[in-house]
Amino acid sequence: MKKAKLADVLADPEIQRHTERILALREEERQTRAKLGSIIAAIGAELIAVKEALDKTSDKTAWLRWLKDHVHYSAMTAQRYMQVARFSEKNNSAVVFFELDPTVLYRIAALPDEIAATLTPDTLLTDPKTGKQVALKDMSSRELDRALDALEGKKAPEKPKQPSVNVALTGKTREE
Secondary structure, eight states: OHHHHHHHHHHSHHHHHHHHHHHHHHHHHHHHHHHHHHHHHHHHHHHHHHHHHHHTSSOTTHHHHHIIIIIOOOHHHHHHHHHHHHHHHHOGGGGGGTTSOHHHHHHHHTSOHHHHTTOOTTOEEEOTTTOOEEEGGGOOHHHHHHHHHHHTTOOOOOOOOOOOOOOOOOSSSSOO
C-alpha cells in the first residue's frame, strides 16, 4: 500500500514538474563545475600577465593595490589562481582535475611537479590518520590534506600540550 501512495505522489504533475526542474538544474550545475577549473586557470594566466607587467614598474605596491582596487581579489586568491594557471601550463593532464572542487584544484596545483604528475582524480591515496585508501576525488579536504602532506613527506604537527599549573586559591574573591 505504501508503494502505491509513493507512486501517486510522483505522478502528481506539480511534483513531476519540480523533479524535472531539479534534474535539469543538477545537470547545469555539473556542466558549470566542469568549466570552473578552466576558468580559474584562464583568470590565473591573466593575473600572471598583469603581475609581470606591474612588477616592471618602480612602484612595488602596484600589484597589491591593483588587486584590491580593480579585481577585488585577495593576494591569496590571486596566488591560488596563478598556481592553477602554472600547473595547467606545465601539466597537460591538469584538465582532469578541473571538474573537482576548486579547493582540491588549488591543493594539487600547489604540489611539487614530480608529485602532481603522478596523480589523477582516481588515484587512491591513504589517509594517514585512518589508514583508509580513498580515491582523491572522493576525499574530504582534511583527508586530502593529510594524504598529500604524507606524500610530500610532511609530518602532522604535534598538538601542544597544555602546561599543568598549580593554582592556589588564596584570595577572598574570585578576582584575587
